Amino acid sequence: MSTAGVPLASGELRARCPRSLLDLGSDPSPTADVDGLIPVILSWSGSRIQSVKATSEATGLVLPRLxxxxxxxxxxxxxxxxxxxxxxxxxxxxxxxxxxxxxxxxxxxxxxxxxxxxxxxxxxxxxxxxxxxxxxxxxxxxxxxxxxxxxxxxxxxxxxxxxxxxxxxxxxxxxxxxxxxxxxxxxxxxxxxxxxxxxxxxxxxxxxxxxxxxxxxxxxxxxxxxxxxxxxxxxxxxxxxxxxxxxxxxxxxxxxxxxxxxxxxxxxxxxxxxxxxxxxxxxxxxxxxxxxxxxxxxxxxxxxxxxxxxxxxxxxxxxxxxxxxxxxxxxxxxxxxxxxxxxxxxxxxAPWDDHGMKPFGTDAARLMGLAWDGCLRAGAPADLIHLPEAGWPELLAMACPRRVLASGHWVQDWS
Ligand SMILES: [Zn+2]
CATH class of the missing domain: 3.20.20.140 (Metal-dependent hydrolases)
Structure with a gap:
């Protein structure tokens, strides 16, 4: 509950995240596949990510808001x-x-x-x-x-x-x-x-x-x-x-x-x-x-x-x-x-390479001097782009539905 007594939005999703935009803290990072993606379970409460945990299998893509x-x-x-x-x-x-x-x-x-x-x-x-x-x-x-x-x-x-x-x-x-x-x-x-x-x-x-x-x-x-x-x-x-x-x-x-x-x-x-x-x-x-x-x-x-x-x-x-x-x-x-x-x-x-993804993610955020570097980790803003049906080919073909989470709320849902 928030201090005002209004329930905080919370949620969870399972998807694959580019390795370069992920910080699993002290957990040992699993090896990403050739597509540079790591399956994770993300949960959030209010406007913050509560936890990001590696999992064995997931479909779809998740990115931070860019x-x-x-x-x-x-x-x-x-x-x-x-x-x-x-x-x-x-x-x-x-x-x-x-x-x-x-x-x-x-x-x-x-x-x-x-x-x-x-x-x-x-x-x-x-x-x-x-x-x-x-x-x-x-x-x-x-x-x-x-x-x-x-x-x-x-x-x-x-x-x-x-x-x-x-x-x-x-x-x-x-x-x-x-x-x-x-x-x-x-x-x-x-x-x-x-x-x-x-x-x-x-x-x-x-x-x-x-x-x-x-x-x-x-x-x-x-x-x-x-x-x-x-x-x-x-x-x-x-x-x-x-x-x-x-x-x-x-x-x-x-x-x-x-x-x-x-x-x-x-x-x-x-x-x-x-x-x-x-x-x-x-x-x-x-x-x-x-x-x-x-x-x-x-x-x-x-x-x-x-x-x-x-x-x-x-x-x-x-x-x-x-x-x-x-x-x-x-x-x-x-x-x-x-x-x-x-x-x-x-x-x-190529977005599956770290050097190909960072210019759109963490390196761009740091260049702008933003408070959040754009890495998905516990405590980061619950700000996500979720492509439930996509891998890289679908994203690159610009033909996949997306959802946008901002401060823990789904604000766009094109799925
Ligand atoms: Zn210009």
């Missing part, structure tokens, strides 16, 4: 009005600017509400959204999304990132924005696109990092989202970081052009990134669609963060869905299972 480490709620669902049929980066940017001119509090409200509802329905528990924070709609976007963050707090943790050109943080307006971001417990963001040469870039980056440190705000940059100038932005960032000390986490979102480096150069760079505790969010869908896009040609190179090489060097990598039906990417639906399915062929990430 997280989206990189989204853009302020422009979601704007493709129909502002399409980018050529599918190029400059085309997306131009359409984004045109759309931004018409952005209003009402539109941002509708888009973000619709996106959060989808995220909730699909089993997401946290979303980090970058917000265009310079231009006519910047203020109203922050007001609307801050209010939504408060309203959705019990269901989804929403993190807000101020997205502006890196140089903006060196201006008086940038300093003012940093104070506002800190007040809203937000994240300092920025765009660093090639060629990123020279002292001016490093000076701007240093100012951004100093401001973030001063306000205690994490940093999350759009960096090297390009099909040329391999790692130009990350190299400048490393030069700055190696000459200062910083107490806040720094995330490199995209890092796509790193895959164009030679194997040796990449290894050296990844070692330096690990030494500076840089984290990476790989975004296979938007990168796969936009980068290197040319008329009448099928791309021969696919710039995408080199996930495995970074992981091997000790860099923590998360995978995000990025854009949802906007000029940057016409698809997307804030569905973590669809993202896992699409990353199998795009990034050769």
């Amino acid at each position: 997280v989206e480490p990189h989204a853009h709620l302020d422009k979601a669902f704007s493709w129909n009005e502002y399409p980018n049929p050529a599918g190029t980066y400059p085309g997306a940017l131009a359409a984004n600017f045109r759309e931004h001119e018409t952005r209003s509090a009402e539109r941002v409200q509708q888009r973000a509400e619709r996106a959060l509802q989808l995220a909730w329905d699909h089993g997401l528990r946290a979303v980090r959204s970058h917000i265009d924070s310079l231009g006519p709609a910047a203020n109203c976007s922050w007001e609307v999304l801050s209010a939504l963050r408060a309203r959705w707090r019990e269901r989804i943790e929403l993190q807000l990132v101020a997205l502006v050109p890196v140089e903006h943080w060196s201006t008086p307006e940038g300093q003012h924005l940093a104070a506002e971001v800190a007040q809203a417990q937000g994240v300092i963001g920025g765009v660093l696109a090639p060629p990123c040469r020279g002292r001016a870039t490093r000076r701007a980056l240093r100012r951004l990092l100093e401001l973030a440190d001063q306000h205690g705000c994490p940093v999350d940059l759009h960096i090297d989202e390009a099909a040329s100038h391999p790692a130009a932005g990350v190299r400048q960032l490393l030069r700055v970081l190696e000459s200062m000390s910083l107490s806040v986490p720094v995330t490199c979102s995209h890092a796509s052009s790193l895959s164009l480096l030679s194997a040796c150069s990449l290894q050296r760079l990844a070692t330096r990134m690990a030494r500076q505790n840089l984290q990476v969010v790989a975004l296979p869908l938007t990168n796969g669609w936009l980068l290197g896009h040319r008329d009448n040609e099928t791309p021969l190179r696919r710039p995408l963060a080199p996930i495995r090489q970074l992981q091997r060097a000790g860099v923590s990598v998360a995978v995000g869905g990025d854009n949802v039906q906007d000029p940057w990417f016409p698809g997307g639906r804030l569905d973590p299972l669809a993202l896992i399915a699409m990353c199998l062929p795009l990034a050769q990430l």
Whole structure:
């Protein structure tokens, strides 16, 4: 019973859980099969998992509620009005600017509400959204999304990132924005696109990092989202970081052009990134669609963060869905299972491998600094995605019913 005398919800289920998302405490972990799954019996009472025990046999899959480490709620669902049929980066940017001119509090409200509802329905528990924070709609976007963050707090943790050109943080307006971001417990963001040469870039980056440190705000940059100038932005960032000390986490979102480096150069760079505790969010869908896009040609190179090489060097990598039906990417639906399915062929990430599952689970949760790392264990939140009839093939075929448990209550039941 709860203290108010209202009975607490409780329940139990038997299913198979990916080994990398499971913590059986002092029990010896049984060996997972070739599919990387361990049959368990999970029980919960109230909003917490009471026990997780290995068992001999189970069907179906159980995952923790998952997280989206990189989204853009302020422009979601704007493709129909502002399409980018050529599918190029400059085309997306131009359409984004045109759309931004018409952005209003009402539109941002509708888009973000619709996106959060989808995220909730699909089993997401946290979303980090970058917000265009310079231009006519910047203020109203922050007001609307801050209010939504408060309203959705019990269901989804929403993190807000101020997205502006890196140089903006060196201006008086940038300093003012940093104070506002800190007040809203937000994240300092920025765009660093090639060629990123020279002292001016490093000076701007240093100012951004100093401001973030001063306000205690994490940093999350759009960096090297390009099909040329391999790692130009990350190299400048490393030069700055190696000459200062910083107490806040720094995330490199995209890092796509790193895959164009030679194997040796990449290894050296990844070692330096690990030494500076840089984290990476790989975004296979938007990168796969936009980068290197040319008329009448099928791309021969696919710039995408080199996930495995970074992981091997000790860099923590998360995978995000990025854009949802906007000029940057016409698809997307804030569905973590669809993202896992699409990353199998795009990034050769197999969910039965620990390194293939962690970027969607524990590594993404840690990158976002969430209180729960997303491992199913006694005492963790009773937050689950249950696929009663699925193994990996059914999940990867995106054709299986799911149920979502949040704080010990079934909130979605598509079975
Ligand atoms: Zn983005």
